[in-house]
Amino acid sequence: MNPSVQTILDKYVGEGRDSLIPLLQEVQDREGYLSRDALKLIGRHLNLPASKIYGVATFYNQFRFEAVGRYHIQVCRGTACHVKGSAKVLETLTRELKIRPGQTTRDGLFSIEVVACIGACGLAPVIAVNGEFHAGVTPEKIKEILRTYRKQGAEAIHG
Amino acid sequence: MVKLSVNNRNIEAKSGDTILSVLKRNGIKVPTLCHLEGLFPSGACRMCVVEVEGLPGLVPSCAYPVQDGMRIQTHSPRAVRARKTIVELLLADHPDDCLYCVRNGDCDLQNLAEELGVRQRRYAGKKSMHQIDSSSPSLIRDPAKCILCGKCVRVCEEIQGVSAIDFIGRGSRARVGPAFDEGLNVSSCINCGQCVTVCPTGALREQSALKDVIDALNDPGKFVVVQHAPSVSVTLGEEFGIKPGTDMIGAMTTALRRLGFDRVFDTSFSADLTIMEEGSELVKRIREGGPLPLLTSCSPGWIKFVEQFYPELIGHVSSCKSPQQMLGAIAKSYFAEREGIDPARMYSVSIMPCTAKKFEAERPELSSGGLADVDAVLTTREAARLIRMRGLDLNSLPPEPADTPFGERSSAGKLFGVSGGVMEAAARSAHYLLTGEEMADPVIKSLRGLDGIKEATITIGGLELGLAVASGLANARKLLDQIRAGRKDLHFMEVMTCPGGCIAGGGQPVSSDPNAIRARMKSLYAIDTGAANRVSHRNKQIQKIYEEFLGEPLGERSHKLLHTRYVTRDVMI
Structure with a gap:
């Protein structure tokens, strides 16, 4: 039994299948993802x-x-970012991290999500890491950004 | 009543009819890929489009109601061009490997490409990459061949009430699969194979055991026995172009013998044996107070269904092994001992109308002394392939009788192939067990036919028995929910997984014709009507095996060889 999912379900007593999407959204907001248990x-x-x-x-x-x-x-794949080469950015990320959008690396360090537009077209192509924006990224810059976070992550884990 | 014109011919129809049903009734054929008789139209494939005067676009005839004064052209240049383009687009993302495909020559997509005269690859593009799912003991999923018609999804949900699979993803990434895109083996799939029988292509097929069987037949060290299920003799002929419902028992026995099987047995024999055990179990439960209703246990898809969805009712399920497993068990004990054959050297094959039987044969409970009761299961379709492979044609083989001791059967055993048949067979023997007399009329009319739920009340020696029969597990669900809610008037309930019973099983010849199913059913009833022995307990070989080997029904040896237990299953449901 998952108590946090259960508290959400308790708000949807007697509801039918039309509540599915709001329920999924609420569970994902709380848990960060939809686990097998939650489903x-x-x-x-x-x-x-x-x-x-x-x-x-x-x-x-x-x-x-x-x-x-x-x-x-979060990789922006909106129109402006697309025109400025976000496809290459995404490709570099998936190749470097060996995961597809929606997945998480085995070490739990990185996950990728494709978003339609994060409203920062002036910075295109743009990615956001934990909400922190990186403007005008290129495949080379991506590698550098990943290096920085890897280092940060290692320090955080090993002190 | 509405009047309309189709291809300049005047036609009358009922209001509320779809265009497609009216066309069918009048013998006008428009092709379909996603249409399923009796289910709500999904309009997914657009193959059935027709031109209706005054309407701007083509309309899908499967989902469009007729209107008075409608003028329809079914094969206008525009309609035909649209159909051809659809097929060409489907082929553009389809592996061009028809020669290697199990459905070669029996594929709706291939037939349509031929019918519409597709001779060029007009659309070239990158083909989708998919992994084949061969995790299931019964079925193989090959999403590359899937055209997303959705029939399998609908059958699994609406007919079987299982919903093991659904559409996943969207757009060009859309595919059909179980929850979390996992293998069928860890899903709620009950292995029934109804999805295979509706699949228009080779995207769903059985896990084939042909190679294993051929290897065994070619191994001089092996003693290979084969059994065939009650419904197989009335369906196998269709694979050889013989009229649906023709009983090919004699020619089939000959064919199997010529293939090199050392003994050809009849599962209807062990169906009789099942009746002895299950009938006795019913009588015992009635006398000792339950749990009732007793639920039948012959259909392995249904068994997995109960284990997953109704674990609290497992105690109601008969502990009898299915006829397939019973025959396997006595072949490797009673028969092996009698003939002086080392059971480890015996290879036991069964020909079944069923894909779930492949799963059943692999259940660890269904073996003794480390030897599986049944080693390999072939579907009716695979058996036909094996026969053709050896250049044999059922049309031209002289009939031969089955082998002793498991070749003799009553027609009650044969009725196991059709929904309601197990119940009738059991009622006949239960009547004898309880009163010492035969039933005056062995036929229980209200339990016959293709209805999904059938009920009857019969009186045996002053005892009133409530009987219920369900086929198609969505129908079984309805009855189980009533029982769960406290319904108390039922003593015995027969469930067959597939709608109509084994005659429409997931391993049968793929046929979209409901009349074929009806013909198969009638054929089994005709065999019963004309039979010299219509009750299981008068089968001489059954009486003999109890005298010589088993002792009595529900006795110690029966318990060890003929009965089993069930497990609860934690799968994503």
Whole structure:
């Protein structure tokens, strides 16, 4: 039993399948992602099969199924960033970290999320790491940024 | 009543009908890929589009109601071009490997490409990359061949009430799969294979055991026995172009013998054995006060369904192994001992209308002394492939009888192939067990036919028995929910996983024709009507095996060889 998910479910007593998306959003807000446990509980609560919930959740970009990393990287793929080469930026990130958007590296350090536009078109192409913006990124800059966070992460872990 | 014109012919229809159903009734064929008879239309594939005068676009006939005065052209140049383009686009992201595909020659997409005259690769693009899921003991999923028609998703949800799979992702990344994109083996899939029978392509198919069986047949050190399920003899012919419902028992036995099987047995024999055990179990539970209703245990998809979704009702399920497993168990004990064959040298094959039987045969509970009761399970389709591979044609083989001792059967055993049949067979023998007399009329009419839920009340020796029959697990759910809510008038409930029973099993010849299912059913009823022995307890070989080996129903040896136990399963449901 997951108490934090349960408290959310308690607010949705007697609700049907039309509450699925708000429920998923609230659970993800609280937990950072949708765990297997959470999906199971939500399914039982709304009387929906897990496959259906997973189907709905994967239809939208906003839901993730792995806990976010220590450094959560949001890559803007809005129009301005696209024109300025954000596809290359994303490609570099996925290659360097060996994960796809929605996933988290094995060491738990990094996770990637693709967002449509983070409203900083003047800084394109832009990424945000834990909310901190990095403007005008290029594949070279990405490698440098990752190095910095790796170092920070190692220091934080090993003191 | 509405009047409309189709291809310049005047036609009458009921208001509320869809265009497609009216066309079908009048013998006008428009192709479909996602349409499923009896289910709500999804309109996903757009193959059935027709041109309606006055409407700006083409309309999907499966989802569009007829209106008075409608003028329809089913094969206007525009409609045909649209269909052809759809097929060309589907092929653009389809592996071009028809020659290597199990559905080669029996594929809806291939047939449509032929019908519409697709001769060029007009659209070239990057093909989607997918992994094949071969984790299940019963089924293989090959998403590269999937055209996203959604039939499997709907059958799994609406007919079976399981929902093991659904659409995942969106747009060009959309695919069908279980929750968390995992393997079928860890999902709530019950292995029934109904998805295979509706799949228009080779995206869903059985996990084939052909190679293992061929290897065993070619191994001189192995003694290979084969059994065939009650429904197989009335369906196998369809694979050889024979009219649906034709009983091919004799030619099939000959074919199996020529393939090199050392003994050809009939699962209907062990269906009779099941009735002896299960009938006795029913009588015992009635006398000793439950738990009732007793639930049948022949259908392995249903068993996994109970284990996952209704674990609190596991105690109601009969402890009898299924006929397949019973025959396997006595072949490697009673028969092996009698013939002086080392059971470790025996290889036991079964031909089943079912993909879940492959899963069942692998259940660790269903073995004794480290030897599995059944070593390999072939579907009806695989059996046909094996027969064709050896250049044999059922049409031209002389009939031969099955081998002793497991070749003799009553027609009650044969009825196991159709929904309601186990119940009828059990009622006949329970009547004898309780009163010492035969039933005056062995047929219980209200338990026959293709309805999803059938009920009857019969009186045996002053005792009133409530009987219920369900096929298609969404129907079983309805009855189980009533039982869970406290319904008390039922004593015995038969559940078959597939709608209509094994005659429509997931391992049967792929047929979109509901009339074929009906013909298979009628054929089994005809076998029963014309049979010399219609009750399991009068099967001479059954009486003999109890005398010589088993002792009595529910006795110690029966308990060890013919009964089993169930487990609860923690899967994502």
